[in-house]
Amino acid sequence: MEFYDPSGNVVCYVTDNDRVYSWDGRPLGTMRKERLFRLSGQLVGWLKHGYVVGMTGDCLLFTPQADSRAGPTLPTRITKPSKGEKQPFPQIGDRAPVPSMPTMTRSWGLSPF
Template identity: 30%
Template sequence: MTENIVILGGSIVSVFNTSELRKDGYEAKITIVASEKRFPYDEPPLSKEWMQDNKDEKLPLLKPETFFDDNNIQLILNTKITSIDTDKKQLFSEDDQTISYDKLVINFKKCFKRRLNMTFYDENGNAIAYTEDSVHLYLFTGKPVVYFVNKKVYGFNGAHLGWFEDGWIRDLKGKCVLFNSTATEKAQ
């Protein structure tokens, strides 16, 4: 069975991550699930340069449309995820799709709308963790889970677990828990 990494959210971070995985020789299946109806596009130029002098009505794409097929990256557009079953490793969408994964990367910037203070929720909507500062993540039992030094993420045994970049944590060797260190957003 081929491993499948699912990246939730279709922003620049997700596209960059898939590009880097392929450059590093990672050959497993990669799926990006995005709520947008369009291919991932470059938002800053869209809001500034593109809208000021737009003679070409095409959106400024982050990668050519052929990039995804050429690199064996499945792109599932116009799909809103409503819940995640981490035990069964499945995502459930608003339109009743079930998407299975082996490893999950969540790009909070694109997946969630309302900003809240560093509270994290499980797939059932139960609050499970919080931060008191931008350095430590705690379970509600008070037990510290991970801490951040520069852009690296460490367990309290000192093990390097992953890295923090552009508001999210990624670790493709195990289960991924990704979030923004200054503010997080609760699932819709």
């Protein structure tokens, strides 16, 4: 699964083993049960309707499957560069407790990566 920022640039992707890498190959975090975490264990947001919904309810990233009726207007996706080679994945921090998901807005927030 690939994630794009509000400008339409590809930012990161999730591997089959739920690891999240930047497009240039840097380890960024993990995806568990429709939730995106940083390497530190901090929650980034929830996956809903193809958007990553952040702690305030704003949408931070989107997937190619995002439903534009549920979130903010989707930008045109920019042509993807070649993927970088994956770097070694470090030890993952303990996951912080997950709060309740806020109500999803139709606004863009800042990209988390």
